[in-house]
Amino acid sequence: MKPKIIIGSLVVVAFLIFGSYSFMQSNVEYTDIAGAMAKHKKVQLKGSWNKEKHASFDARSAQFTFWLVDDSGKECKVVLDGAAPNNFELATSVVAKGRFTDEGYFHATEVLTKCPSKYEAQPSELKKTS
Amino acid sequence: MSAARPSFRLFLRSTGAVFLKDLRSELRTRYAVSALIMFVVTTISIILFSLGSEGASPDALSGMLWVVVFFAAMSGLSRTFVMEEERGTTLTLQLLAPPGAVFFGKLLFNLVLVTGVNAVTVVLYSAFINGFVIRTMSIFVVTVLLGSIGFAAAATVIAAIIARANTRGTLYPVLSFPIVLPLLLSVIDATRMASEGAFFGEAAGEFQLLISYIVVVIVSSAMLFEYIWKD
Amino acid sequence: MNPGLRIAGKDLRKEFDRRPVFRDVSFSASAGETLLVTGRNGSGKSTLVKIICGVLSPGGGTLTVTQDQDGPVREARNLFGLVSPYLQLFDEFSAVENLSIAMGIRGLPFDPAAADGLLERVAIYPRRHDPVRTYSSGMKQRAKYAFALIHTPPVLVLDEPMSNLDGDGTAVVRAVMAEQRRRGILVVATNDMSDIETYDGRIDLNERR
C-alpha cells in the first residue's frame, strides 16, 4: 500500500518534469533571415520593422504584410495571418514566428512585439535626474 | 486482513476478465457505440451545414475535429461506470475484483472504444470536410493515437467519480472539461502542425507533453481509484 | 475441512454523516460455526455484512480473517460468498455466463461441470442460457446462490436468505446452509428466526447503537 503510493507519486513527479522539458524544447529557435531561409522549418525570426516600406492589412485575406530587417541588415517580406499585433508602431523589435514559403516571403502565424520594459522609470530619464 | 499476497499474474487475469465482460456486454447491447457514432455523425453534419459552401481556415478545421471528438467522448465514455451504478452491479464488482483490476479493465475498454470511435470520426471528417488537409500523416496518426489514450485515461477516472455522485449527466462535462483541456489544446496544436506540413521532429515537444499527460493521469488515477471505488 | 479458518471482528464501528450506525461490535467464528446478525431496520445489518465481506471499510476497529493453513491460500476477496437482496447479477448475461464471468474476474479457473451442477441444485438449470434480466425475482435469488457458491467460499454470508423464495427454494437454502456449516463459516443476517435452526454466536445490533 504505502510503497505503491510512494512509487506512484515519484512517477507522477518524474513525468511532470519530463512534460516540462517539452515546454523548453518547443521554444522554436531564434534566427536571422539567412538562417530561416536555410532551415525549412518553423523558426522565430528576429528583427525590426522597416518603417520606410509600406505595411498594409488586406481585409479580404485577413493578412498583414510588412517588411522586416534583421540584425545583419538583410530584409524580407513578412505575411502574417491576422491583424497587426498590439503596439506594433511602438515596438523596438519584432519576432515573427513561422516559416519561409517557396514564394519567397516569410509566412508568419504569429508576430510578437518587444516594447520598452514596463515597470521601470525610463532609463534615459533616470540618468538625467541622477 | 491476512490473505495471500496478490500475485501480478492473477491481477492481470482479473483485469482482462473485467475488460472482456464490458466488451461482451457492449457487443450485446451496443449502447455506448451506437450513441457515440450517432453523435459523431450528427456533429459532423452540423459542421457541414454551418460551413455551407464557404470554407474555413485549416486551423479552425483542425480545432473543430477535436470538438467533435471531445463531445463524442463525453457522451459515451462515462457509461462503463454509470451503467454498473445504475444497475446496482457496483457491489457485485467490488466483491469479485480488486479495485485496480476494475480500473485498468475499464480503462482498457474505454481505450478500445475511444480509439475505434476516433478512427471512424477521423475518416468521416476527412471525407466530408473539404478544407481539412493533412500534410504530415505521421504527426497526425501519432496525435490521434496519443489523444485517444489521453481521453480514455481522463474520462475513466472522472466517470468513476461521477458514478458515485447523485446527479450524473450534467456533472460529467463540467468535471471533465478542466481536466481534458490541456490535452485538447495540445492535440489541436499538433493537428495544426500536421496540416501545416511540419516535420515530424517539430511535433516532438507535443508528443512528449501528451505522453507525460497520459502517464501522470493514469498513475494518479490508479492511486486514487481505490478510494473512489470503495465506499 | 478448513480447520484453521476463523473470522473475528473487534470493536467495529461505522458512521454515516457523522451519525453512528453501530459501535463496539465484536465477534468471532471458526470453521463449523454459524453467526447470526439481527437488528431492526436501519440498525446496520447490511452495513456490517458489507464490512465482513471487505467491500466497506469500517470506521474503526479491526476485522481479522485467518485462513486454513493446510488448504490453498486464497486472495481475501475470494474467501467470501454473498447473497443479498441488494446484490445484482450482470443481467444482460445468462446464469452460466455470470458464473464464468465471476470466476474470470476472481482469477480462478472456471469449471463448466461444477457450474451446471450448481445451477441444477438451485433448479434454474433449464433456463441457464437465458439472460438473467428475463428471470423472475425468485429465480434471480436462486441464481445468486449459484453465484455465491461457485468458488466454494470458506465464508458464506447470507443477508435475508429467504427473500423471494418459495417452499422449494427455502428447502434448497436450508441444505446449502447445512453444507456450509460443515465446510466453513456461515453468517446469516435476518430478523426472521424461522430462517435459521441453530446458531453459535449472535450479534444483536439493536444493542450496539
Next chain:
Amino acid sequence: MVLKILLGVLLTAVIVSGFGLPMSPHPQAWYELPVIPGLEEKARIIFFHVPTAWLSVVAFLTSMTYAIQYLRKRDLAYDIRSSAAAGLGFMFCILATITGAVWAKFNWGSYWNWDPRETSIFVLLLIYGAYFSLRSAVETEEKRATLSSAYSIIAAVTVPFFIFIMPRIMTGLHPGAKGDPEGAGPVVEFKMAPNMRVIFFTSLIAFTLLFYWMFTLRVRTAELETYNQRRG
C-alpha cells in the same frame, strides 16, 4: 491577536501607500513612485491584483494538501479544511479575474484577451466551479469528502500542463509571458522600481496573512456548525 494587529498594520500600509503615494515621471524622493509610460495611475492596481491571483493558487494548493490528508486519515476535519480553502480560493480567484479584467480593459483595450495567464485563471475558476458542483451533488458526507478530494488531486496534477502548453499556442500580453523579451519567468520576476517592490511584497505578505486568518475563521465556523448539527 498579534496576527490581527500585524495584518491590520500591513494592509493599511499597503492601501495607503499603494493609493496615496504620488507618482512622478522623475522620482527623486523615496516615496515617489515612478510613472510607467502606458500605465500611469493604473499601475497601482498591481498591488491588489497580483496578490489575489497569488492567493487563489495558494488556496488551491492548501485545499489539495488537506485533500491528500483526508484520504490518508479519513478524518472529516481535513475535509472541512480542504473545502474551506477551496471556498476562499474561489473567492480570490473571482477577485483576481475581475481586477485583471478591469486592468486589461484600460491597458489593452478589452476586458478579456485569452492571454495565457487569463486562460489559466479561467481554468482555475472552472476547476473550483467543478469542485463545488461535485460537492453539491453528493449527499453522504464521507462520500462527498472522498470524491471531492480525489477530484482536486486529479485537477492539481493536470494544472501544470497548462503552464507547459499555454505559451506555445497563445501570445502573451502579461509581463513575464513568452512574448516578453525578458523570458518566461513567473509574474513577480519582472523589473520594478525598488519602492514599488517593497509595497508589492508587503502586499503579498499581508494578503497571505489575510488568507490565513480568513481560513482559520472559516474552519472554526464550519466545525461549530457540524458540532451544532450533531447535537441538534
